[in-house]
Amino acid sequence: MYTARDAGRFCKGYPSSERHTMIAILKESASDEAVSHIVSWIEKKGLKTDVSRGENETIIGLVGDTTKIDPFLLESMDVVERVQRVSEPFKRANRKFHPEDSVIDCGHGVKIGGDQFQVIAGPCSVEGENLIRIARRVKAAGATMLRGGAYKPRTSPYAYQGMGPAGLDLLCEASAELDMPIVTEIMDPRDVQVFLDKKIDVMQIGARNAQNFPLLKEVGKTKTPILLKRGMSGTIDELLMAAEYIMSEGNDSVILCERGIRTFETSMRNTLDLAGVVMLHKMTHLPVVVDPSHACGHAWMVPELAKAAVAAGADGLMIEVHNNPAKAKCDGAQSLTPDQFDELMQFIGKEVEFFGKKMN
Numbered sequence: 001m002y003t004a005r006d007a008g009r010f011c012k013g014y015p016s017s018e019r020h021t022m023i024a025i026l027k028e029s030a031s032d033e034a035v036s037h038i039v040s041w042i043e044k045k046g047l048k049t050d051v052s053r054g055e056n057e058t059i060i061g062l063v064g065d066t067t068k069i070d071p072f073l074l075e076s077m078d079v080v081e082r083v084q085r086v087s088e089p090f091k092r093a094n095r096k097f098h099p100e101d102s103v104i105d106c107g108h109g110v111k112i113g114g115d116q117f118q119v120i121a122g123p124c125s126v127e128g129e130n131l132i133r134i135a136r137r138v139k140a141a142g143a144t145m146l147r148g149g150a151y152k153p154r155t156s157p158y159a160y161q162g163m164g165p166a167g168l169d170l171l172c173e174a175s176a177e178l179d180m181p182i183v184t185e186i187m188d189p190r191d192v193q194v195f196l197d198k199k200i201d202v203m204q205i206g207a208r209n210a211q212n213f214p215l216l217k218e219v220g221k222t223k224t225p226i227l228l229k230r231g232m233s234g235t236i237d238e239l240l241m242a243a244e245y246i247m248s249e250g251n252d253s254v255i256l257c258e259r260g261i262r263t264f265e266t267s268m269r270n271t272l273d274l275a276g277v278v279m280l281h282k283m284t285h286l287p288v289v290v291d292p293s294h295a296c297g298h299a300w301m302v303p304e305l306a307k308a309a310v311a312a313g314a315d316g317l318m319i320e321v322h323n324n325p326a327k328a329k330c331d332g333a334q335s336l337t338p339d340q341f342d343e344l345m346q347f348i349g350k351e352v353e354f355f356g357k358k359m360n
């Protein structure tokens with residue numbers, strides 16, 4: 001068990017307001033009534049609680065100024081097994097708060113996390129009527145979610161910026177025809193209402209916005225699942241703190257995405273950090289998806305990286321597919337053709353099963 005002194009030692013470097021985090025692990029016998037009694041006792045002291053009722057144990061996470069709580073008093077309560085200090089600054093995303101994997105409902109009966117694996121596929125950007133043709137092909141190949149950007153974060157302001165709301169409409173039409181959820185990027189907090197009005201299933205926060213805190217807070221106020229990409233040079237801690245921004249506003253439906261990070265290597269667009277996927281699974285209960293397309297930038301590499309990601313324990317894949325990569329408005333060099341995607345999916349289906357997971 002950590003003592004208050006240990007907590008201080010372990011968290012050197014974190015601001016003091018973030019040092020004081022605690023979890024109370026309850027006895028297996030704790031009744032619902034006992035849990036709500038402790039929760040209201042804690043909340044009356046001005047703290048927030050996060051209750052995770054698992055199969056084997058119930059954990060109450062205490063968020064706020066835990067100096068107001070006497071850990072020994074809390075531990076002396078009948079139903080409390082033990083009280084532990086949590087040294088990491090991320091709380092709601094922390095596996096210590098929530099030992100079981102989170103399963104996120106993306107709509108259309110598609111869930112991700114735990115033993116549920118999903119494949120998100122589609123073009124980099126929505127370009128027009130080819131979207132529905134690509135969507136039909138990826139669905140037939142086994143993809144369970146459709147991707148496509150209507151708002152594109154481009155390095156150059158002169159490059160294709162996306163179709164905007166008309167692109168969202170095309171995605172919604174494809175979603176309705178194929179009964180599959182869509183994942184599409186939101187770049188501006190002022191667009192949240194448009195995404196809500198159009199009932200977008202999953203909002204993506206791209207790598208370039210991974211630390212756009214006003215945007216993270218705004219999507220955190222919704223109930224829409226968020227696919228949060230790791231920043232270009234983002235550390236694992238920074239990714240988890242970005243997730244914390246969303247979750248602290250009340251939205252627990254966060255899916256993390258490893259999409260490659262910038263390193264000294266120049267032969268690939270980025271460096272795919274599969275070790276990071278393994279580390280994330282230890283640190284957080286949130287599902288982790290791997291995007292091999294943006295990680296390497298070369299279509300020919302995508303299948304091998306996708307297979308490696310499944311073996312590393314990813315909960316899903318995000319893969320760019322285009323009917324004519326040479327003519328794609330964006331990211332053609334890393335896009336698979338529908339035939340190549342089909343071939344890859346035949347392997348992925350078997351591999352996912354081998355690792356004991358299910359795809360919709």
Ligand code: PEP
Nearest residue numbers: 124206207208229259294
């Ligand atoms: C994308 O998914 O099209 C995209 C722009 O990805 P990233 O933010 O990872 O670069």
Ligand code: MN
Nearest residue numbers: 124320330331
């Ligand atoms: Mn892209």
